[in-house]
Amino acid sequence: MNKKYLMGVDVGTQSAKVVIFDTEGNVICEGKQALRKLDISAPLLAEHPDDDLWDSLKVAFGKVMDNFHAQGGDASQILAMGVCVIRCCRVLLKGNGELAWPVINWMDKRLNKPYQPLECYGEVKYVTTTSGYITHRLTGEFKDTCANYIGWWPMDNDMLDWSTDPAQWESCNLSRSQVFDVVKPGEMLGYLSEKAARQIGLPAGIPVIATAHDKAVEALGAxxxxxxxxxxxxxxxxxxxxxxxxxxxxxxxxxxxxxxxxxxxxxxxxxxxxxxxxxxxxxxxxxxxxxxxxxxxxxxxxxxxxxxxxxxxxxxxxxxxxxxxxxxxxxxxxxxxxxxxxxxxxxxxxxxxxxxxxxxxxxxxxxxxxxxxxxxxxxxxxxxxxxxxxxxxxxxxxxxxxxxxxxxxxxxxxxxxxxxxxxxxxxxxxxxxxxxxxxxxxxxxxxxxxxxxxxxxxxxxxxxxxxxxxxxxxxxxxxxxx
Missing domain, CATH: 3.30.420.40 (ATPase, nucleotide binding domain)
Structure with missing residues (x-):
């Protein structure tokens, strides 16, 4: 009987890592790629250069799949992947899901305040998290986990969904049309798209599963x-x-x-x-x-x-x-x-x-x-x-x-x-x-x-x-x- 596998996708501040496990908890192989150094143009500003989160993750996927195939692994036996990306960042996207501005890192002082649209950002359609952005890259969906919204976000942590209080939206300087739909940890965000599958060397259609913010996922995994x-x-x-x-x-x-x-x-x-x-x-x-x-x-x-x-x-x-x-x-x-x-x-x-x-x-x-x-x-x-x-x-x-x-x-x-x-x-x-x-x-x-x-x-x-x-x-x- 063929083995079945699970993937863990973990993108932190300094590296992107993809790990393949069997369903007994054994590590089969992993791929890792260092992120580039943050752009720090002034004190208390910090951005990820270009499209570094996705670019580094693509390399990590390539490495893990090379290792997996070298061991005779069958990618069609991968049941699902869980995705965890650094929290407390802010990602500004165009209407087509591409970056309107480099990802603003959690160490940036702009994250201490509600989102403020600046002329230099250009046309921003969506304001989301790093997990929302990587989910879109993987699936083409405009979805995210409800459990990665820390800071200036109108999230109802009792209902595990967006707040229905207009005052909370106003305080965060956001509207419902600017944010993604959300699902709970352990629920499906979407399926790996044909486009992403070609880029990362996996078969399309693999379920992409919501987790939470990175520290919460670590706590579960520990x-x-x-x-x-x-x-x-x-x-x-x-x-x-x-x-x-x-x-x-x-x-x-x-x-x-x-x-x-x-x-x-x-x-x-x-x-x-x-x-x-x-x-x-x-x-x-x-x-x-x-x-x-x-x-x-x-x-x-x-x-x-x-x-x-x-x-x-x-x-x-x-x-x-x-x-x-x-x-x-x-x-x-x-x-x-x-x-x-x-x-x-x-x-x-x-x-x-x-x-x-x-x-x-x-x-x-x-x-x-x-x-x-x-x-x-x-x-x-x-x-x-x-x-x-x-x-x-x-x-x-x-x-x-x-x-x-x-x-x-x-x-x-x-x-x-x-x-x-x-x-x-x-x-x-x-x-x-x-x-x-x-x-x-x-x-x-x-x-x-x-x-x-x-x-x-x-x-x-x-x-x-x-x-x-x-x-x-x-x-x-x-x-x-x-």
Whole structure:
């Protein structure tokens, strides 16, 4: 009997990835393509150049299908594909579905306000999300998931559909004719069109299935449906989230977003903007000597820095990093900082300090969310490429003081896509059974009690007070932010 397959399509800020799974959860093959660097024409502006999301995705599709055919795979046995694309972006389209303007990335300050039509945008017919745009590219339909509308959108998160309140549409400066029709996660968006099929090397007619925003899909694919189990997603934006059953109103320390399980919600606290981007920045700006050492030892630069930083004691001998390379919208004057240098400190200290700074920041945000929900964290799952680092995993376990694990597949968004696709195709009876089959657990990390005690003291006595003292200085350094 021929095997059946599911596809997960995952487009993030830095890369596009397509993964093919069998219906038992085994990874058959994948294709990946890096996105081009963002166009940053001025501070707090960020756009994806040209048609980069679609162009990169086409290459990723080509790679995965080359791998699939090399293994003797039959594309006619692909049951469905789930599609997940970076959230909180804004896409402006012409009437024919082509880009009227380059995709505006989530780091752009224009996303902090309702859509404003500008003369330079030209004739804009539709205002949509990245998932809406890629869905149109794949199917020709003007449809999108209801679960990827975060920010200035007139979405009713209770009804999982567009709002019927005229005031909400007015506040978002949009009309119903400007947005796509929406469906729920796990429902069909359309079928792969003949045109798209020729471009990406697949047979036409494959069902294209809705998921949610990227972090929600990661949470599903990581297997975090159990109460008290939180996901920390290590991406360009580092987010933390837990699943829930209610659209909590007036939450103070988290946002209730639609989950990738229809009718469920994802509670997400504040994260770290440009989180793992900062680690890449460190490699790029200060890694020349480390790269030479890594090549001499036949290691990647990441492996070398992780080995070196493992030898540095917890707390980095007084060196602390504040991760505000991309400041929050409510405090645009903030900038990143490293403080506490002395003659002992090396590149290994700096590297470890950046990892610890991420863990401190996430714990402080997540503790407030847990307190408000009344559900303490009893375990963490870490996803994303950074989860490959044993050092980073142990730092999270030690800072939080709870068992921490990673899954065999670190990019869990692709798994979540396949779960939604499998539910639509009737492969699974429930989301719980689907995640049991599709999610493969990896290594567990147990907290070191001594390090946990040290981190708690350092966090309470120093780290939590950093913004109090730095904010006035940074405001004076950046008195005007346009």
């Amino acid at each position: 297997g975090t449906l159990e109460p008290g189990i939180a996901l920390i997603s290590l991406g360009t934006y580092i987010g933390a989230m837990v699943h829930g059953h209610e659209n909590v109103k007036n939450a103070q320390n988290f946002w209730p977003f639609q989950a990738s399980v229809p009718g469920h919600y994802l509670y997400e606290c504040m994260g770290v903007r440009r989180g793992m981007w900062t680690i890449s920045w460190f490699h790029d700006q200060f890694g020349a000597a480390a790269l030479a050492d890594a090549q001499e030892k036949d290691l990647s630069i990441e492996e070398l820095l992780n080995r070196e930083a493992t030898k540095i004691p917890a707390g980095c001998e007084g060196l602390l990093t504040v991760h505000d390379w991309a400041p929050p919208s409510e405090a645009e004057f903030r900038k990143g900082a490293m403080i506490g240098f002395d003659g002992r400190h090396t590149r290994a200290h700096m590297y470890r300090s950046m990892l610890e700074g991420i863990a401190f920041t996430m714990k402080n945000h997540m503790d407030k969310m847990a307190d408000e929900l009344g559900i303490p964290f009893k375990g963490l799952i870490i996803s994303g490429g950074g989860a490959n680092s044993d050092l980073f995993m142990q730092i999270f376990a030690d800072v939080f003081g709870v068992p921490t694990r990673r899954n065999l597949m670190k990019g869990s968004a692709a798994v979540g896509c396949a779960v939604n696709a499998g539910m639509a195709a009737g492969v699974f009876d429930s989301y719980e059974k689907a995640t049991e089959k599709m999610v493969r657990m990896g290594e567990h990390f147990t907290p070191d009690g001594k390090n946990h005690q040290l981190y708690n003291a350092l966090n309470a006595d120093v780290y939590q007070k950093m913004n109090i003292y730095l904010d006035p200085l940074l405001q004076a350094l950046s008195p005007r932010v346009d």
